Amino acid sequence: MTYCVALKLKDGLVFASDTRTNAGVDQIASFRKMRIFNRSGDRTIVMLSSGNLSTTQNAVNLLEKEARNPDIPNMWNVDSLFEVAQLLGNSLRTIKKVDGVYLAQNNIDAGANFILGGQIRGEPMRLFLIYSEGNFIEAMDETPYFQIGETKYGKPIIDRVINQGTSLGEALKCVLVSFDSTMRSNLSVGLPIDVACYNNQSLNLAETYQIKEGDPCFRSISRGWGEGLRQVFSSLPDPEWTGISEL
Amino acid sequence: MTYCVALKLKDGLVFASDTRTNAGVDQIASFRKMRIFNRSGDRTIVMLSSGNLSTTQNAVNLLEKEARNPDIPNMWNVDSLFEVAQLLGNSLRTIKKVDGVYLAQNNIDAGANFILGGQIRGEPMRLFLIYSEGNFIEAMDETPYFQIGETKYGKPIIDRVINQGTSLGEALKCVLVSFDSTMRSNLSVGLPIDVACYNNQSLNLAETYQIKEGDPCFRSISRGWGEGLRQVFSSLPDPEWTGISEL
Numbered sequence: 001m002t003y004c005v006a007l008k009l010k011d012g013l014v015f016a017s018d019t020r021t022n023a024g025v026d027q028i029a030s031f032r033k034m035r036i037f038n039r040s041g042d043r044t045i046v047m048l049s050s051g052n053l054s055t056t057q058n059a060v061n062l063l064e065k066e067a068r069n070p071d072i073p074n075m076w077n078v079d080s081l082f083e084v085a086q087l088l089g090n091s092l093r094t095i096k097k098v099d100g101v102y103l104a105q106n107n108i109d110a111g112a113n114f115i116l117g118g119q120i121r122g123e124p125m126r127l128f129l130i131y132s133e134g135n136f137i138e139a140m141d142e143t144p145y146f147q148i149g150e151t152k153y154g155k156p157i158i159d160r161v162i163n164q165g166t167s168l169g170e171a172l173k174c175v176l177v178s179f180d181s182t183m184r185s186n187l188s189v190g191l192p193i194d195v196a197c198y199n200n201q202s203l204n205l206a207e208t209y210q211i212k213e214g215d216p217c218f219r220s221i222s223r224g225w226g227e228g229l230r231q232v233f234s235s236l237p238d239p240e241w242t243g244i245s246e247l
Numbered sequence: 248m249t250y251c252v253a254l255k256l257k258d259g260l261v262f263a264s265d266t267r268t269n270a271g272v273d274q275i276a277s278f279r280k281m282r283i284f285n286r287s288g289d290r291t292i293v294m295l296s297s298g299n300l301s302t303t304q305n306a307v308n309l310l311e312k313e314a315r316n317p318d319i320p321n322m323w324n325v326d327s328l329f330e331v332a333q334l335l336g337n338s339l340r341t342i343k344k345v346d347g348v349y350l351a352q353n354n355i356d357a358g359a360n361f362i363l364g365g366q367i368r369g370e371p372m373r374l375f376l377i378y379s380e381g382n383f384i385e386a387m388d389e390t391p392y393f394q395i396g397e398t399k400y401g402k403p404i405i406d407r408v409i410n411q412g413t414s415l416g417e418a419l420k421c422v423l424v425s426f427d428s429t430m431r432s433n434l435s436v437g438l439p440i441d442v443a444c445y446n447n448q449s450l451n452l453a454e455t456y457q458i459k460e461g462d463p464c465f466r467s468i469s470r471g472w473g474e475g476l477r478q479v480f481s482s483l484p485d486p487e488w489t490g491i492s493e494l
Contacts, residue, residue, distance in 0.1 A: 153402070155400070181403050228475075232478075236471045236472060237468065239419050239468070
């Protein structure tokens with residue numbers, strides 16, 4: 001299983017993805033699900049992926065292969081992230097068309113999703129969610145984030161604290177709490193977590209980091225959150241209306 | 248959509264279910280998803296249901312019809328809740344067999360799940376989860392609860408605070424927080440919520456209650472939880488390791 005999340009805020013973009021891949025409980029491995037394409041001063045493109053690993057890897061492989069041909073539209077020469085989303089969607093469709101029929105013979109799902117975000121010179125920052133069918137949607141101000149993979153456990157905290165004006169530091173903290181909740185409830189989402197932060201208009205990736213097992217910052221956030229939740233829970237009023245105190 | 252949860256603790260059982268049913272966004276109605284069969288001093292049986300409403304209603308209708316015949320095993324004369332689970336599973340299979348083929352013609356899922364819990368004289372309390380196929384599992388001490396329907400948003404808080412020794416009052420509070428999280432993230436789960444509490448060995452249902460829109464206790468728990476979460480979040484350490492403070 002996978003969990004990836006990306007946020008588009010006034011100040012910039014935050015991306016995070018876990019690295020655990022499994023094909024059955026006895027075959028668990030780590031693969032990066034975050035790809036970064038950065039040309040300082042021109043464009044920063046980040047892709048997060050979930051779903052069938054061979055589909056996602058080869059959709060990106062195909063995209064990179066095409067990007068070596070300057071005579072066709074590719075992710076290094078198009079003028080907008082919308083066109084990169086089209087290219088990635090088409091690449092995903094091509095791979096699924098080639099491999100899907102063989103996978104279907106063994107009831108293996110070739111499905112895959114991408115989150116694509118970043119900035120190309122001349123454009124504002126943009127963030128897209130690419131569906132398994134190759135079509136896609138774009139994040140708007142009202143819903144400034146996308147998740148893929150095991151999305152539900154980590155969604156409530158994002159809904160509670162994130163809005164357009166949230167600082168990148170707060171947003172990163174929120175993303176880590178969101179991962180903590182997800183990993184507690186789904187063992188197949190796990191460390192390390194890849195994190196990338198992009199500053200609006202910088203056209204260069206500010207920070208990337210991999211949070212490994214035992215990372216002191218992540219541990220202190222995880223412990224602080226767990227203890228805090230239990231304290232808040234204890235301090236909530238008892239449900240008096242049932243006369244439950246007499247039970 | 249539906250959310251139902253039941254907990255089996257040392258002190259007793261707690262059941263809760265929402266009442267919202269929808270068949271498309273323009274056809275939303277309230278139906279009770281909790282049925283109580285209580286004969287003081289002999290047995291208390293509670294059923295929660297999710298899935299296709301006609302399937303769940305008619306599976307219970309069939310069970311009740313059979314219960315009027317004292318010459319066959321039925322939920323009022325069998326000696327254990329295990330047998331009631333068998334009866335309910337069989338009833339579910341019968342209804343799905345009759346109706347399923349017609350529903351399938353219109354791509355309508357006839358699937359349904361039940362949580363079945365309670366106590367029959369001579370037995371300890373028991374709690375079962377009945378799958379859509381009619382088979383079932385029983386809650387053990389290690390995992391003292393079951394959920395059906397929209398289960399993920401409300402699961403983390405249960406995992407964090409519930410264990411065998413949790414009091415019924417705390418458990419009920421936890422269930423309400425779990426509902427609050429679920430309703431915030433899935434609009435198709437909604438008030439009113441039916442709640443029932445059973446005291447171990449009482450062989451009589453202690454408390455039932457319906458939490459309606461504007462219930463002051465639920466509102467204060469909901470508000471306290473939301474504000475508390477944001478406070479805990481603010482108090483968490485900033486993720487210093489990325490140098491994010493300089494962004």
